[in-house]
Amino acid sequence: MSPTVKLLQGNEACVEGALAAGVKFFAGYPITPSTEIAELLAERLPLVGGRFMQMEDEIASMAAVIGASLTGTKAMTATSGPGFSLKQENLGFAIFTEIPCVVVNVMRGGPSTGLPTSPAQGDVMQARWGTHGDHPVIAVYPASVPEAYELTIKAFNLSEKYRTPVIMLMDEVVGHMREKVELPDVPQIPIEERPRPTVSKENYLPYDNNQGDVPPLANFGDGYHFHVTGLTHDQTGFPTSAPAKAKVLYERLHRKIENNLDDILMWETKDMEDAEIGVLAYGSTARSAARAVSLAREQGIKAGLMRPITIWPFPEKLITQYASQLKSLVVAEMNLGQYVNEVERAAQGQVPIKRVLQANGELIRPDTILQAIMEVK
Amino acid sequence: MMLAEKYLRDAMMPHMWCPGCGHGIILQAVIRAIDKAGLEHDKTVIVSGIGCSSRASGYMNFDTLHTTHGRALPFASGIKMANPDLNVIVLTGDGDALAIGGNHFIHACRRNIDITTVIFNNSIYGMTSGQYSPMTPVGQFATTSPYGNIDRNFDVCELAKSAGATYVARSTAYHAPSMPDLIVKAINNKGFSVVEAVGQCPTYYGRRNKLGSPVDMLNWQKEHAVNVAAAAHLTPEQLADKLIIGELHNSSAPEFTEKYDQLVARLQGRE
Numbered sequence A: 001m002s003p004t005v006k007l008l009q010g011n012e013a014c015v016e017g018a019l020a021a022g023v024k025f026f027a028g029y030p031i032t033p034s035t036e037i038a039e040l041l042a043e044r045l046p047l048v049g050g051r052f053m054q055m056e057d058e059i060a061s062m063a064a065v066i067g068a069s070l071t072g073t074k075a076m077t078a079t080s081g082p083g084f085s086l087k088q089e090n091l092g093f094a095i096f097t098e099i100p101c102v103v104v105n106v107m108r109g110g111p112s113t114g115l116p117t118s119p120a121q122g123d124v125m126q127a128r129w130g131t132h133g134d135h136p137v138i139a140v141y142p143a144s145v146p147e148a149y150e151l152t153i154k155a156f157n158l159s160e161k162y163r164t165p166v167i168m169l170m171d172e173v174v175g176h177m178r179e180k181v182e183l184p185d186v187p188q189i190p191i192e193e194r195p196r197p198t199v200s201k202e203n204y205l206p207y208d209n210n211q212g213d214v215p216p217l218a219n220f221g222d223g224y225h226f227h228v229t230g231l232t233h234d235q236t237g238f239p240t241s242a243p244a245k246a247k248v249l250y251e252r253l254h255r256k257i258e259n260n261l262d263d264i265l266m267w268e269t270k271d272m273e274d275a276e277i278g279v280l281a282y283g284s285t286a287r288s289a290a291r292a293v294s295l296a297r298e299q300g301i302k303a304g305l306m307r308p309i310t311i312w313p314f315p316e317k318l319i320t321q322y323a324s325q326l327k328s329l330v331v332a333e334m335n336l337g338q339y340v341n342e343v344e345r346a347a348q349g350q351v352p353i354k355r356v357l358q359a360n361g362e363l364i365r366p367d368t369i370l371q372a373i374m375e376v377k
Numbered sequence B: 001m002m003l004a005e006k007y008l009r010d011a012m013m014p015h016m017w018c019p020g021c022g023h024g025i026i027l028q029a030v031i032r033a034i035d036k037a038g039l040e041h042d043k044t045v046i047v048s049g050i051g052c053s054s055r056a057s058g059y060m061n062f063d064t065l066h067t068t069h070g071r072a073l074p075f076a077s078g079i080k081m082a083n084p085d086l087n088v089i090v091l092t093g094d095g096d097a098l099a100i101g102g103n104h105f106i107h108a109c110r111r112n113i114d115i116t117t118v119i120f121n122n123s124i125y126g127m128t129s130g131q132y133s134p135m136t137p138v139g140q141f142a143t144t145s146p147y148g149n150i151d152r153n154f155d156v157c158e159l160a161k162s163a164g165a166t167y168v169a170r171s172t173a174y175h176a177p178s179m180p181d182l183i184v185k186a187i188n189n190k191g192f193s194v195v196e197a198v199g200q201c202p203t204y205y206g207r208r209n210k211l212g213s214p215v216d217m218l219n220w221q222k223e224h225a226v227n228v229a230a231a232a233h234l235t236p237e238q239l240a241d242k243l244i245i246g247e248l249h250n251s252s253a254p255e256f257t258e259k260y261d262q263l264v265a266r267l268q269g270r271e
């Protein structure tokens, strides 16, 4: 059958993607510019056998999502900066206890209440380091409405496959902009499910060290009688403070992400083959960057676009691959310098970096980026 | 089979509670109630927050979830909502449920979601070694009220009732023999149920307030408890320093997950 074509907002596309991925539970608390995701799921979930809960705050929303996921239900929440901050403690709980779920943060200007209806990319580092303690993180970031649809499916897939929460960042522009999206009857992207126990209930270990780096996860209610705790635990799930056992857990948590970067990392490049000036940008800023690159090419300047789609873990390879080839690397982001510091670290001084930073509630315009390209050409 | 063998985890023993702590007594009452209510073992989930009391979940051989401080109820709500066939029991401390978790508590009551909550009230933050809690009476001593507590406490059962919980009861560790029956009724109530189980923390609360041995603290509970029927004949002045125990509230109201099921049925034209 031919796909349905719809004109959708990024937030709506995110909902379509979540439904295609099999989301059956949403808990949230309203906040601009993410609210449409909650509103639409309140409408759609009961129609597909799913359940929606409006919680008393974002802390509770994150908690409810983790609880729901433990019953074997695909679960998500959506918020913006202030709410994302409130979710952090329980987000860390989900990372540490390895409970799949998807957390969408449609970014707005901050800190604090900031610019509720304006775009920003100020939560990039919060996505990486918002919760306390040592933890790996997966965060993806679409630059268009069709990509919001696809990436939501992929976010669920990654969370199930690696037993970890996945953050999907959007900015207000991607969240609210309308674009044409093809919605196939059956998603083109195969849907992943979390690894399931194959051993007897008596022998089940929720953090089994002998089942690869992503141990199978049983459902609450299926008779496995297992314990989940935010205390450091061994493979039985019971708390331990033995350094040797703690080390095993922390290292496996990191390894399950670090050893699968080829699968987890996504990026797009454009005109990079012969590029002398690279422009690195993500989310809606990458659209301005793409335009700036085209304008530069029209003027005979060999510019190219580097767009991380998985922004965490950091795509070192994308940088190292081009660093020695480039004369200059322009990094554009809607904040006063977050991701650029990681880019600089990865580039290891092999290429000078030009910063195009802006935090005023406005999109970075293509001509601003073009001007930076001209300055370094 | 002994109840302990059936419902407790050998691997987690010995437990971390101090000698004379009330938490073990209350846990025993919870286990007796689960057995008495005939809850299906595989379909029962225990959720707790953080605190000495919240360690109870780890000792119980069910699907158990030891969450973050104050957040047991929203975790439990997600479990119950995603799979309403599960029996969900929340074990929480007075600090966990009523300070950091106070807002979640109010909203769980309001929703009347079918969860049974047992509050292990020892009037103190035990885990962090004795700071005052919202249940520490005025004038009492804690590490953070070294000159006597001036921060008013409140009656959680009254709060639960007015916020919409449909079953509310209170008992004490001293009254452990009758506590299971109250918890059974809480479990059988289709809606949000609260049992305040007053216990003792001899290590921090008892010692600092010179309340004597754990036995003395249990005797205090005995002497200050008044059954709800007897309390009806007493004046507010006579009840001022008393703990009214027994079933305090039992009503019926639509339960949240059932309402959602009805909504789904209506939308799908099955109604």
Ligand SMILES: Cc1ncc(C[n+]2csc(CCOP(=O)(O)OP(=O)(O)O)c2C)c(N)n1
Binding pocket: B050, B051, B052, B053, B054, B069, B092, B093, B094, B095, B096, B097, B120, B122, B124, B125, B126, B127, B128, B133, B201
């Ligand atoms: C977010 C957060 N804040 C503070 C703490 C520290 N903390 C752990 S337990 C606790 C109080 C527990 O008191 P209560 O719930 O009354 O249980 P008890 O230990 O007395 O049984 C506190 C403040 C924490 N773990 N997490």
Ligand code: SF4
Binding pocket: B016, B017, B018, B020, B021, B022, B023, B052, B053, B122, B126, B127, B200, B201, B202, B203, B204
């Ligand atoms: S500190 Fe108090 S509450 Fe904690 S285990 Fe000891 S006696 Fe019980």
